[in-house]
Amino acid sequence: MDASEHNESEVNQIDNDDVIQEEDETPEKEEGEDLTEDAEALKAELAKIVVHPPSYEVSPMEEFDQAEFSPSYKDNLPKENLVLQYAENFRRQMVQLYRDRKPLFLNPVNECGVEKFVCTTIRPTLLEFKELYNWDGAAEFVADYLNIEPLKPEYELPKRLISPATVLKRQKGNCFEYSTLLCSMLIGAGYDAYVISGYATKETCLADESRDICPLLKKKEEVKEEAKKKEMKKYTVKPPRDLRSKFELKQDAKREAEKQAEKEKQRKEEEERIAELEKPPPDPYFGLRIHAWVLVLSGKREVPENFFIEPFTGLSHPMDSPNYLGMESVWNNVNYWVNMQDCSEGVKGLSFDLGDPTVWEYMFPNNDKPLLKIPDAEDDLNDMDDEERKKYLDNEEHEVEKYLDMPPSWVDALKLSHRDFQMRCPHGKKTKVYKRAKLEKFAHYLMKDGLISRLSVYEDRELTDLMKVHEYYAHRSDKLNQRLTNHRTGQVCENFDPGRPRCLKEHQFKSSAPGPENERVMMFYNEARVDGLQKREETQTEMTEEYSNRDDFLYYKYVEFGKRAKKFGPQETSSANKGRPINKMIQKFNRNRNKPANEDIAELIFHVAEDKIHLSYHTEDVRIAASAREFLKPPNWDEKGAVLTFNPEMHQTFQVDPTLPMNKQVELYEMLMELLKAEEKCRNEVRDSQNEVRNILDDRTKEEAASELDISVYDTERNEKAKKHRRELERQQLEEKMRKQEMDIDYLAPFLAKIGNPEKLSKQQAFSLKEECLADLKQRLIDKANLIQARFEKESQELEKKQAWYQQNQVSMGKEDEEEYLTYCKEAIFRIHILDLRLTRHKEQAPHKYMQLEQKLRNDERLSEFF
Secondary structure: OOHHHHHHHHHHHHHHHHHHHHHHHOOOOOOOOOOOHHHHHHHHHHHOOOOOOOOOOOOOOOOOOHHHOOHHHHOOOHHHHHHHHHHHHHHHHHHHHOOOOOOOOOOOEOOOOOEOOHHHHOOOOOOOOHHHOOHHHHHHHHHHHOEEOOOOOOOOOOOEOOOHHHHHHHOEEOHHHHHHHHHHHHHHOOOEEEEEEEEEOHHHHOOOOOOOOOHHHOOOOOOOOOOOOOOOOOOOOOOOOOOOOHHHHHHHHHHHHHHHHHHHHHHHHHHHHHHHHOOOOOOOOOOOOEEEEEEEEOOHHHOOOOEEEEOOOOEEEOOOOOOEEEEEEEEOOOOEEEEOOOOOOOOOOOOOOOOOOOOEEEOOOOOOOOOOOOHHHHHHHHHOOHHHHHHHHHHHHHHHHHOOOOOOOOOOOOOOOHHHHHHOOHHHEEEEEEOOEEEEEEOOOOOOOOEEEEEEEEOOOOOOOEEEEEEEEOOEOOOEEEEEEEOOOOEEEEEEOOOOOOOEEEEEEEOOEOOOOOOEEEEEOHHHOOOOEEEEEEOOOEEEEEEOOOOOOEEEEEEEEOOOOOOOOOOOHHHHOOOOOEEEEEEEEOOOOOOOOOOOEEEEEEEOOOOEEEEEEOOOOOOOOOOEEEEEOOOOOOOOOOOOOOOHHHEEEEOOOOOOOOOOHHHHHHHHHHHHHHHHHHHHHHHHHHHHHHHHHHHHHHHHHOOOEOOOOOOOOOOHHHHHHHHHHHHHHHHHHHHHHHHOOOOOHHHHHHOOOOOOOOHHHHHHHHHHHHHHHHHHHHHHHHHHHHHHHHHHHHHHHHHHHHHHHOOOOOHHHHHHHHHHHHHHHHHHHHHHHHHHHHHHHHHHHHHHHHHHHHHOOOOHHHO
16 A cells, blocks of 8 residues: 555544544434424424535547648657646746745647647738738637637636637637637737736626727727917907906806706716716625736837736737736746736736846846846956856856747647638627627628628617617628717717719718708719719708819808799609709809909809899908898890890999099999809709609619629629639630630531442542542632622722723812812722732632642542542
């Protein structure tokens, strides 16, 4: 019996003795003794106490087919075994020195059941997608691409750590596998990233974001610009003196401050009350839940300060985040560090100078972080002689060479296809629940309308009272990229990318009245429009347009509409498209420095209902008022072809500078004519704007009914046009192949068919077939020569007729007729020349073709035995 068995028997003997002693001390019950009422009551009370032994179901670990993995997954290299021994020695030393510490996460098994060091599980990789080059894009991709597998149990380290390559394939993993994959991508992209093993809150470990605000709803911090104080110049007009009582002003400000303080107090109390109601229930495993996340240190990739990345959500957290309650160790693909700092206040105030051995215990001596220098050692080195210093440095170099470095990663290269990257989420869909919001994400091209994400905002925490919906689109032919629907007000706002036919940028309207002649706001890409239209705002009675960068300096246009006259009887279809009657039109212009201010129109008002036109000019720099004019339209101004009359009573003017000469009646008449033309032009532009609105609404209706997506020509899997083109090319190649096969036809087939296609030919039949085949070829060659000759003669006769006609009508012909005749002669002579060449070439090639066929007949297997 060895020592362990002896100790075990002693422990069992002690337990048995205790049991015997308890049995001896137990009072014996006599056979006929009855229990009293109090004893019966005590027995009944004790019977209510029932205990159940704890049971914990452990889900079986997923098994993998080892044939799918490379040899590095199944075996360890000698250097890897040496590292595992080194890590085991490090673990024993930590356990001996710090017995109260939790075990370190050093060498879990991989998917093949082989122990691997955690540092070698990181495989730095830079994938080919530009979205994964920055930390935020990589973190968001990992959070969306994988499904979460929580640790079981929550307070124990996982027994297995799956490689990042396998995690990408199976699209699920725990927090350590999330962090390892993300750290591999960040290190490959050039970041100074590490995996942290520590403790976190329940919400963080389970990725419960139902108490957090959605990142898309967080307002960006607005930078308040300080108002610049106006410099008081020497001759500036002083403001009027304030005659109000200063005491009353102070009292008013005091009362206002008290009101604001009371409101702020009530607001804080309400926030505290709501926070207390929304506070999660107490967690029995608080501070014990194991979690892993990623640390990014400053320095590389121009990172200004250190920060954490939560792999489950893809969001960044500050270094004093309350979500993380402590940390045990940190590692990357080079080294492993153990935290020696107090985490009683979480991660707040921790130092992340990994080169400081007083707060971080590293495993491998070849630490890439600069270590703190010990001044005593430097002083001793300075006191040495040259020979002693040389020996000391040589011994140090020899010791450095003995240090064990990290072996290469055993993980296969991380690979991600373009289709998997576009799928983004498992099965292309993923839903996240936030505080009073729900975010749905979809893969590109998964939804027929191009929807890639939908954010629903609710009034209550139960997500029943819907307030508004944000929808984001991609790859749409109509360039729609975002739609915001407010279910409270019925307001809809659509945003578009550049590239639409009418350069629409934004469209706001009410879902209850989407048709024309209703309230709406349209924004345009003015740089891409010829008219420079930037904004169009429309109601049932008004329409306002804003312009920019126009040659005529127009920047504002306002139109006031009247009510349509009600007509009894059947309504004409054409009257519905005429538009609403116009009462007034206003145009405003910017200053044109090439004109005098009293001739540069600033505002032009057409009182259509009152038959008036009002002009306001720009104000001169030295004036405080502007000139103005007003014209009355002639009574017959709207009659076509009518002679318009003008008299002085039809014009009123206000001229600021009295020294300027007054305009003559002819000049005023010409000005009125120009204004009437401008009014007609403005009216036509208004009608064009109304028609443009109708066309845009019609286009939007058609686009929503059949939403088409733009597919790149390089995307051969989704592009149906590319597939059809490829099939057409394959079909043409097949037809070309069949055509070449048909060209090698049997020239004796028609003659053999006449005699019944005998299996064997006689000598007489062979000679007859030969003579018939040669005679047929000879006849076809002669017919072809006769056909060319006939065409030659026909072209010659037509040319002679044309020449004879030209001789007869040469005197009376015009220049165009003569040019037409010369053109015809050139073309006719060209055709005659071509026919002559074809006939000559046919005569030269015909004997050779005849001889070639005769030789083929002699060599034919069916006729060769007779010749």
